[in-house]
Amino acid sequence: MAQAQLKIAPQHQAIPNPASHAKVLAVNGLGKSYDSQARVLDDINFDLHAGELVAVIGRSGAGKSTLLHVLNGTIPASEGEIRHFAENGKQQNIVELNARQMRQWRSECGMIFQDFCLVPRLDVLTNVLLGRLSQTSTLKSLFKIFPDEDRARAIGLLEWLNMLPQALQRAENLSGGQMQRVAICRALMQNPKILLADEPVASLDPKNTRRIMDVLRQVSENGISVMVNLHSVELVKEYCTRAIGIAKGRIVFDGHPSQLTDSLLHTLYGEEMSQLN
Numbered sequence: 001m002a003q004a005q006l007k008i009a010p011q012h013q014a015i016p017n018p019a020s021h022a023k024v025l026a027v028n029g030l031g032k033s034y035d036s037q038a039r040v041l042d043d044i045n046f047d048l049h050a051g052e053l054v055a056v057i058g059r060s061g062a063g064k065s066t067l068l069h070v071l072n073g074t075i076p077a078s079e080g081e082i083r084h085f086a087e088n089g090k091q092q093n094i095v096e097l098n099a100r101q102m103r104q105w106r107s108e109c110g111m112i113f114q115d116f117c118l119v120p121r122l123d124v125l126t127n128v129l130l131g132r133l134s135q136t137s138t139l140k141s142l143f144k145i146f147p148d149e150d151r152a153r154a155i156g157l158l159e160w161l162n163m164l165p166q167a168l169q170r171a172e173n174l175s176g177g178q179m180q181r182v183a184i185c186r187a188l189m190q191n192p193k194i195l196l197a198d199e200p201v202a203s204l205d206p207k208n209t210r211r212i213m214d215v216l217r218q219v220s221e222n223g224i225s226v227m228v229n230l231h232s233v234e235l236v237k238e239y240c241t242r243a244i245g246i247a248k249g250r251i252v253f254d255g256h257p258s259q260l261t262d263s264l265l266h267t268l269y270g271e272e273m274s275q276l277n
């Protein structure tokens with residue numbers, strides 16, 4: 001996919017529904033408990049399709065972040081299965097992968113973390129190139145030896161997200177919105193089929209928020225399945241093709257954002273309703 005040439009799309013009038021596209025994930029009976037605590041995720045079931053832009057919503061502590069981390073494999077599941085359907089027809093259960101297979105899975109399932117996880121003292125371009133880490137030897141990355149085609153792709157992605165002027169700046173000198181864009185470039189560098197974004201617009205100003213949401217929409221329109229934790233129902237309704245609502249670790253809503261009624265939102269957010277926008 002040539003994300004590097006993509007341009008931010010203009011405002012969309014109607015949200016398409018890509019639920020009929022190829023299934024990429026089937027999550028069945030997924031559960032998670034940390035230590036001996038009660039279940040943080042309980043009997044989670046859903047399918048994910050190519051090109052969907054799915055918002056994961058719910059009050060603080062509902063389990064949204066945990067869900068994305070379990071899908072990505074950075075946190076192990078306690079029970080259930082996450083079945084991945086690859087383009088070549090192969091299937092695998094993510095919860096059963098060994099370490100090598102898990103590294104491969106993480107290159108297909110990119111994740112943008114809440115705290116960006118950039119290397120502060122490295123320049124922006126190298127941070128983006130580190131997205132190829134699973135496909136490059138550690139020694140080569142240590143000495144910043146990357147193939148020309150990877151460099152060209154990284155530069156293309158930075159250009160797409162208007163970050164090329166900062167390419168040689170240290171990541172630690174960037175603003176939050178700029179760091180978020182670099183984190184997206186790094187995740188896309190892996191050429192993922194699925195992109196998970198854990199609160200990518202938290203603490204961003206309105207302009208940067210729209211910029212990031214426009215990018216996520218563009219990515220999904222190119223066939224990548226995007227799952228994003230969001231706290232703004234307004235953004236969910238404007239951008240997402242589907243919303244999954246979680247309360248106390250269970251899915252209580254799975255449907256089109258336009259179906260999110262006040263009563264459903266009240267079930268999801270309780271007294272946090274007043275803080276929504």
Ligand SMILES: Nc1ncnc2c1ncn2[C@@H]1O[C@H](COP(=O)(O)OP(=O)(O)OP(=O)(O)O)[C@@H](O)[C@H]1O
Nearest residue numbers: 034035037040058059060061062063064065066067
């Ligand atoms: N590493 C951990 N060890 C123990 N408990 C954890 C851990 N991480 C999260 N939890 C607990 O799991 C529950 C769900 O947390 P999670 O971060 O997934 O919620 P969230 O919906 O993403 O919340 P927020 O919107 O505030 O980020 C919370 O009760 C939290 O305290």
